[in-house]
Amino acid sequence: MKNKCDVLVAGGGIAGSLVSYLLASKGFDVITVEQKHKDDTMKVCGDAIGKHHFYRIGIPHPSGKELVGVFKGVKVVAPNEKDEIIVGGEGYALNRPIFVKRLQKMAMDAGANLLDRHAVLRPITDGTWLKGLQIVDLRTKERKEIEATVTIDATGVSAAVRNKLPVEWFVSEKVPPEDYDVCYREIIETDREIEVGYAVIYLSTIIAPGGYWWWFPKNESVANVGLGVKGGEKSPNPKRNYDKYLRPRIGGVQRVIHAGGGICPTRRTISCMVWNGFVAIGDAACTSNPIHGGGMGPAMLSAKAAAQAIEEALSQDNPSIEGLWSYHNEYMELYGAKQAGLDVLRMYLQLMSDEELNFVFEKRVITSSDVGEIGYKGNVDSALVSKVSSAIRLLSRPSLLARLKKVKDYMDKARELYYSYPKSPSDFRIWKAQVDSLFKEYRAWLLGS
Template identity: 40%
Template structure:
């Protein structure tokens, strides 16, 4: 028989373990539920995280074990499809040993008082009186159990095994559609040459290798790298593309992985979209990939996972103190997330859609014309928009004259990034206003999607 907890967290990845640590540290009774053995938790990712996310993490009181870091990065190299153009965008970060990172966070949660309930596979949420009261799960031996709590946190990853099984009237149940995701495959490989400039991650745009996405080479040492690719989910579903097949066809025998010795392989679905219309429901919140807390351009989710968990934890603690875990009682999380990151995420989603319509020829010509400079790319990645002074606008206009077809798409994206921002700034402060707000958002997105000749969204 399991006790009823204050908080039940489904999934012991980055988001779930960090949320468990934060709330257990504040004295709440917390259960962290994981389908694998705790010692086996391992997430297939690019394994990279920005330095600023680590700095925020340490402010929570966590002492980070140095063995989770494999390498320090200084920036990213971005390559055109024909490899003739290279951008360098400065930005410090780290390459993680993701297995050690996972164990460190789980141990932090456990040491703070969270109960680790591993080897339990969650099947469905328990709904009583309109509220989520926990989940049904099965042990390894097939025994069915109920795990109950005042608040349930879905930290189960992109599949969102709890929230997506709620009735459709719960806005948090919104499905992740293929067009809003990337289907990825990656390998950790040891190579037989000394990797040049291992302090830089490398991103390659090429619609032959990674249609609607990119392929990457992230060094983890001078002989080991995380190498993979992502394909736009829409193309996977419509055209039957497979990231692993593309990897074998284009990368497995390439000079990049010369002497390739496999250390680990894996793949998965990566959300690449705007925030959920709502990340909360009565008695439930979502964090990390389950809440599509990501960077829509490159799919990076470790940093946003930490941020979403920190903000969700604050909202849950406040809701429990007030004795109100209704949708309205947890609503603060939506507002805090949008202010901290979600508005930027939505703007980058607009830019992402435009990028996915560009051909290799357009990418080559656009990068060659430097329609965006390295500084402008960096500014957009930080703020989600591109506010330029009069002089810089004039210089950009001159560059855009060289590639009018690409310029039209870029100008369209920049315009709608601002339009979408205006809508998100007016996100409702009360759940009763959400449907009207969402209708306005979908209408604006569909204006944009029509101009890009993309399928329309539905409510």
């Protein structure tokens, strides 16, 4: 086995396989380390992804066995379960394991070397540089060291490399548990006919506090159903809520095809995603959408942006933090700035009561185009703020809704800050202080007022 390469990718999931493919295609010597067997590509997921991601990433759309169903859009259902908003925009229900296998195959066909059943143990550092990884062969228990010019953390939510880097490296930023959703989901086969066509998201602070529960049909008899709750000390066990609230209402289950739990980042990306000889992508860098947790698309966008920056850095023989820095600017343009705005909105929505949510749906305060605008651009339109301001006059008591105008202002500020992400690491500390101050002020206002 080789013990040196240009690029060492920790994690052969969605982000890791795509970045391995992109860099191996450019002629770099890539090794991908994946803890699972190459035939085991299952990960607990809702398996739904917007079609637009495939256009942006530039890989073939799913087809054949990989494509289980097509959604016309998403239905968002109010806690009263009477009112709903339909948001257009086609999406795919994937057979995710087959999709990941496709990405892994693309990487290997391009020349990447996949070491399956190998787990990352620890980073190998030299001063302020990451030089490679110590890994273990899970079949033989043999430990090995691999040296690399650039190491990528694509190990998902565990961030198995990033979390073990020295605390003084900006990139090792710790993420609080409240910034994750804790989930449980089952893929079930039922003898009742399932209405296909829409991915359905149900809002309910009782069933899924701080998150939502979902019903994503795969075909007329199979659905992916689950729930996510805001993480942290007070968070309920999502499996318990599934058993209590969802299992009794899903009739005719013949077979549970797969069941399991998982964790999903629901926040802005970590502030710094590179270091000397190091890059973090996908869930390891918290790239998922803060509102709905959809992370496959952003993980691939981050892989694409990272591959571009790494290619430039290696071609200029400069894998330093400065050489890799442009990854940030590219990713913030692609998704990160929108994500920062949505993170502001997420914190606000997590405080809303079912009553307030029902009001918004019942009175048709928010329309599908408003939701589309928020979803695609990460922007709350001023017209929506005006509509909400008029509507809340009908309410007899104070409501969080009255604060939407200010939430919008904070969203705009957060987005702007991320769009103006520093062009070099020397300006990072000042920028980070501005971000921290904005979010601190926002949190204090949101929780205090």
